[in-house]
Amino acid sequence: MVKITAQNLEGQLRTLISEIVETEPEKITLDAKFVDDLGMDSMMALEILAAIEKKYKIQIPEEELGKLKNLKEIINLTEGYLKARL
Amino acid sequence: MMNIEEIEKILPQRYPFLMLDRVTDIKAGEYIRAYKNVSANEEYFNGHFEEKPVFPGVLTAEAMAQASCLLIKKSIPDLKATLFYITNMKLRFFKTIIPGDRVDINVKVVKIVRTGGIFETEAVVNSYIVAKGEMTFACK
Numbered sequence: 610m611v612k613i614t615a616q617n618l619e620g621q622l623r624t625l626i627s628e629i630v631e632t633e634p635e636k637i638t639l640d641a642k643f644v645d646d647l648g649m650d651s652m653m654a655l656e657i658l659a660a661i662e663k664k665y666k667i668q669i670p671e672e673e674l675g676k677l678k679n680l681k682e683i684i685n686l687t688e689g690y691l692k693a694r695l
Numbered sequence: 696m697m698n699i700e701e702i703e704k705i706l707p708q709r710y711p712f713l714m715l716d717r718v719t720d721i722k723a724g725e726y727i728r729a730y731k732n733v734s735a736n737e738e739y740f741n742g743h744f745e746e747k748p749v750f751p752g753v754l755t756a757e758a759m760a761q762a763s764c765l766l767i768k769k770s771i772p773d774l775k776a777t778l779f780y781i782t783n784m785k786l787r788f789f790k791t792i793i794p795g796d797r798v799d800i801n802v803k804v805v806k807i808v809r810t811g812g813i814f815e816t817e818a819v820v821n822s823y824i825v826a827k828g829e830m831t832f833a834c835k
Contacts, residue, residue, distance in 0.1 A: 652782040652811055652833050659806040659813045671808040 639681040714758035726803045727766040735794035750792035759816040762800045776834035786828030796820045
Protein backbone atom coordinates (compact mmCIF):
# COMPACT_ATOMS: atom_id res chain seq x y z
CA MET A 610 0.00 0.00 0.00
CA VAL A 611 1.34 3.48 -0.95
CA LYS A 612 2.20 5.61 2.09
CA ILE A 613 -0.18 8.54 2.43
CA THR A 614 1.72 11.84 2.59
CA ALA A 615 0.24 15.32 2.99
CA GLN A 616 0.94 16.01 -0.70
CA ASN A 617 -0.62 12.90 -2.13
CA LEU A 618 -3.58 13.11 0.28
CA GLU A 619 -4.32 16.60 -1.04
CA GLY A 620 -4.04 15.39 -4.63
CA GLN A 621 -6.16 12.30 -4.03
CA LEU A 622 -8.88 14.27 -2.25
CA ARG A 623 -8.87 16.93 -4.97
CA THR A 624 -9.39 14.25 -7.63
CA LEU A 625 -12.08 12.49 -5.60
CA ILE A 626 -13.98 15.74 -5.03
CA SER A 627 -13.64 16.89 -8.64
CA GLU A 628 -15.22 13.65 -9.86
CA ILE A 629 -18.22 14.05 -7.55
CA VAL A 630 -18.69 17.79 -8.07
CA GLU A 631 -17.95 17.31 -11.80
CA THR A 632 -15.51 20.17 -12.11
CA GLU A 633 -11.83 20.54 -13.07
CA PRO A 634 -9.44 19.62 -10.23
CA GLU A 635 -7.58 22.94 -10.55
CA LYS A 636 -10.75 24.80 -9.55
CA ILE A 637 -10.68 23.01 -6.20
CA THR A 638 -8.19 25.19 -4.40
CA LEU A 639 -7.58 24.75 -0.69
CA ASP A 640 -9.92 27.63 0.18
CA ALA A 641 -12.53 27.47 -2.62
CA LYS A 642 -15.93 27.26 -0.91
CA PHE A 643 -17.76 24.13 -2.01
CA VAL A 644 -21.24 25.64 -1.97
CA ASP A 645 -20.58 29.22 -3.07
CA ASP A 646 -17.69 28.67 -5.47
CA LEU A 647 -18.20 25.12 -6.76
CA GLY A 648 -21.98 24.70 -6.59
CA MET A 649 -21.89 21.69 -4.29
CA ASP A 650 -25.06 20.57 -2.48
CA SER A 651 -25.59 18.59 0.72
CA MET A 652 -25.96 15.26 -1.07
CA MET A 653 -22.67 15.78 -2.92
CA ALA A 654 -21.12 16.36 0.51
CA LEU A 655 -22.55 13.02 1.62
CA GLU A 656 -21.11 11.35 -1.50
CA ILE A 657 -17.70 12.86 -0.74
CA LEU A 658 -17.89 11.59 2.84
CA ALA A 659 -18.83 8.09 1.68
CA ALA A 660 -16.10 8.09 -1.01
CA ILE A 661 -13.47 9.09 1.57
CA GLU A 662 -14.66 6.35 3.94
CA LYS A 663 -14.44 3.76 1.15
CA LYS A 664 -11.05 4.91 -0.18
CA TYR A 665 -9.29 5.16 3.19
CA LYS A 666 -11.31 2.53 5.06
CA ILE A 667 -12.29 4.91 7.84
CA GLN A 668 -15.63 5.77 9.47
CA ILE A 669 -16.62 9.43 9.64
CA PRO A 670 -19.71 10.27 11.71
CA GLU A 671 -22.69 12.18 10.29
CA GLU A 672 -21.93 15.16 12.55
CA GLU A 673 -18.83 15.91 10.49
CA LEU A 674 -20.88 16.58 7.33
CA GLY A 675 -21.33 20.24 8.21
CA LYS A 676 -17.55 20.70 8.37
CA LEU A 677 -17.01 19.90 4.70
CA LYS A 678 -16.73 23.52 3.57
CA ASN A 679 -13.53 23.47 1.50
CA LEU A 680 -10.63 21.21 0.55
CA LYS A 681 -8.48 22.38 3.45
CA GLU A 682 -11.10 21.27 5.99
CA ILE A 683 -11.58 17.93 4.25
CA ILE A 684 -7.84 17.28 4.37
CA ASN A 685 -7.74 18.11 8.09
CA LEU A 686 -10.77 15.93 8.78
CA THR A 687 -9.41 12.98 6.80
CA GLU A 688 -5.95 13.29 8.38
CA GLY A 689 -7.54 13.27 11.82
CA TYR A 690 -9.46 10.06 11.16
CA LEU A 691 -6.47 8.42 9.46
CA LYS A 692 -4.31 9.15 12.50
CA ALA A 693 -7.02 7.85 14.83
CA ARG A 694 -7.08 4.61 12.82
CA LEU A 695 -3.35 3.97 13.33
CA MET B 696 -40.51 -10.32 5.55
CA MET B 697 -43.04 -7.65 4.56
CA ASN B 698 -46.16 -8.19 2.48
CA ILE B 699 -47.79 -5.57 0.28
CA GLU B 700 -49.97 -4.14 3.09
CA GLU B 701 -46.89 -3.60 5.24
CA ILE B 702 -44.98 -2.05 2.34
CA GLU B 703 -47.87 0.38 1.73
CA LYS B 704 -47.74 1.52 5.35
CA ILE B 705 -44.26 2.88 4.69
CA LEU B 706 -44.12 3.83 1.01
CA PRO B 707 -46.44 6.54 -0.38
CA GLN B 708 -46.43 5.06 -3.90
CA ARG B 709 -49.54 3.26 -5.10
CA TYR B 710 -50.78 1.53 -8.26
CA PRO B 711 -49.60 1.94 -10.96
CA PHE B 712 -46.35 3.14 -9.45
CA LEU B 713 -45.69 0.79 -6.54
CA MET B 714 -42.80 -1.31 -7.85
CA LEU B 715 -42.38 -3.83 -5.04
CA ASP B 716 -44.59 -6.80 -4.20
CA ARG B 717 -42.78 -8.23 -1.22
CA VAL B 718 -39.77 -7.78 1.02
CA THR B 719 -38.06 -11.10 1.73
CA ASP B 720 -35.32 -9.92 4.06
CA ILE B 721 -34.29 -6.67 5.68
CA LYS B 722 -31.63 -5.71 8.18
CA ALA B 723 -31.81 -2.12 9.41
CA GLY B 724 -28.71 -0.13 8.52
CA GLU B 725 -27.38 -2.88 6.29
CA TYR B 726 -29.48 -4.33 3.47
CA ILE B 727 -32.89 -5.16 2.00
CA ARG B 728 -34.04 -7.87 -0.40
CA ALA B 729 -37.35 -7.42 -2.17
CA TYR B 730 -39.01 -8.42 -5.41
CA LYS B 731 -41.47 -7.40 -8.07
CA ASN B 732 -43.41 -9.80 -10.24
CA VAL B 733 -43.71 -8.36 -13.73
CA SER B 734 -47.11 -9.13 -15.25
CA ALA B 735 -48.06 -8.94 -18.93
CA ASN B 736 -51.22 -7.08 -17.83
CA GLU B 737 -49.28 -4.01 -16.71
CA GLU B 738 -50.37 -0.82 -18.47
CA TYR B 739 -47.02 0.33 -19.84
CA PHE B 740 -46.64 -2.81 -21.97
CA ASN B 741 -49.27 -1.33 -24.32
CA GLY B 742 -46.61 1.05 -25.54
CA HIS B 743 -43.29 -0.35 -24.34
CA PHE B 744 -43.42 -2.01 -26.78
CA GLU B 745 -46.52 -3.13 -28.62
CA GLU B 746 -44.76 -5.91 -30.55
CA LYS B 747 -42.13 -6.77 -27.96
CA PRO B 748 -42.96 -6.00 -24.33
CA VAL B 749 -39.96 -4.88 -22.27
CA PHE B 750 -40.09 -3.72 -18.65
CA PRO B 751 -38.83 -0.10 -18.74
CA GLY B 752 -35.37 0.39 -17.27
CA VAL B 753 -36.53 3.53 -15.47
CA LEU B 754 -39.03 1.37 -13.58
CA THR B 755 -36.26 -1.02 -12.57
CA ALA B 756 -34.52 2.07 -11.18
CA GLU B 757 -37.77 3.05 -9.44
CA ALA B 758 -38.04 -0.41 -7.84
CA MET B 759 -34.47 -0.02 -6.58
CA ALA B 760 -35.30 3.45 -5.26
CA GLN B 761 -38.43 2.24 -3.45
CA ALA B 762 -36.49 -0.59 -1.80
CA SER B 763 -33.84 1.93 -0.73
CA CYS B 764 -36.51 4.19 0.79
CA LEU B 765 -37.93 1.25 2.77
CA LEU B 766 -34.43 0.58 4.04
CA ILE B 767 -33.93 4.21 5.11
CA LYS B 768 -37.26 4.21 6.98
CA LYS B 769 -36.50 0.91 8.70
CA SER B 770 -32.98 2.05 9.56
CA ILE B 771 -34.07 5.36 11.12
CA PRO B 772 -37.53 4.59 12.59
CA ASP B 773 -38.05 8.09 14.03
CA LEU B 774 -37.25 9.79 10.72
CA LYS B 775 -39.98 12.35 10.02
CA ALA B 776 -39.24 12.61 6.29
CA THR B 777 -41.87 11.06 4.04
CA LEU B 778 -40.51 12.05 0.64
CA PHE B 779 -37.27 10.89 -0.89
CA TYR B 780 -35.64 12.45 -3.92
CA ILE B 781 -33.02 10.77 -6.08
CA THR B 782 -30.11 13.19 -6.37
CA ASN B 783 -27.64 10.93 -8.13
CA MET B 784 -27.81 7.60 -9.90
CA LYS B 785 -25.24 5.50 -11.71
CA LEU B 786 -26.81 2.37 -13.17
CA ARG B 787 -25.78 -0.12 -15.79
CA PHE B 788 -28.33 -2.37 -17.47
CA PHE B 789 -27.24 -5.77 -18.75
CA LYS B 790 -30.35 -7.61 -19.84
CA THR B 791 -33.99 -6.82 -20.58
CA ILE B 792 -36.79 -7.74 -18.19
CA ILE B 793 -39.91 -9.19 -19.77
CA PRO B 794 -43.42 -10.14 -18.63
CA GLY B 795 -43.35 -13.18 -16.38
CA ASP B 796 -40.02 -12.31 -14.80
CA ARG B 797 -39.62 -12.04 -11.05
CA VAL B 798 -37.19 -9.18 -10.44
CA ASP B 799 -35.26 -9.46 -7.20
CA ILE B 800 -34.04 -6.13 -5.89
CA ASN B 801 -31.04 -6.18 -3.56
CA VAL B 802 -29.90 -3.00 -1.86
CA LYS B 803 -26.92 -2.51 0.42
CA VAL B 804 -26.16 0.57 2.53
CA VAL B 805 -23.08 2.57 1.64
CA LYS B 806 -23.98 5.42 4.01
CA ILE B 807 -27.16 6.56 5.73
CA VAL B 808 -27.63 9.87 7.53
CA ARG B 809 -30.79 11.66 8.63
CA THR B 810 -30.79 13.83 5.51
CA GLY B 811 -30.27 11.06 2.99
CA GLY B 812 -28.39 7.99 1.97
CA ILE B 813 -26.21 6.25 -0.59
CA PHE B 814 -26.92 2.67 -1.65
CA GLU B 815 -25.43 -0.03 -3.84
CA THR B 816 -28.19 -1.84 -5.66
CA GLU B 817 -28.76 -4.65 -8.11
CA ALA B 818 -31.71 -6.22 -9.93
CA VAL B 819 -31.59 -9.98 -10.45
CA VAL B 820 -33.71 -12.25 -12.67
CA ASN B 821 -33.20 -16.02 -12.54
CA SER B 822 -29.87 -15.55 -10.72
CA TYR B 823 -28.54 -13.17 -13.41
CA ILE B 824 -27.77 -9.56 -12.55
CA VAL B 825 -29.81 -7.54 -15.04
CA ALA B 826 -28.92 -4.10 -13.65
CA LYS B 827 -26.64 -2.72 -10.98
CA GLY B 828 -25.31 0.56 -9.69
CA GLU B 829 -25.44 3.18 -6.98
CA MET B 830 -28.11 5.69 -5.91
CA THR B 831 -28.08 8.74 -3.66
CA PHE B 832 -31.25 10.10 -1.99
CA ALA B 833 -32.18 13.22 -0.10
CA CYS B 834 -34.95 12.95 2.53
CA LYS B 835 -37.45 15.78 3.02
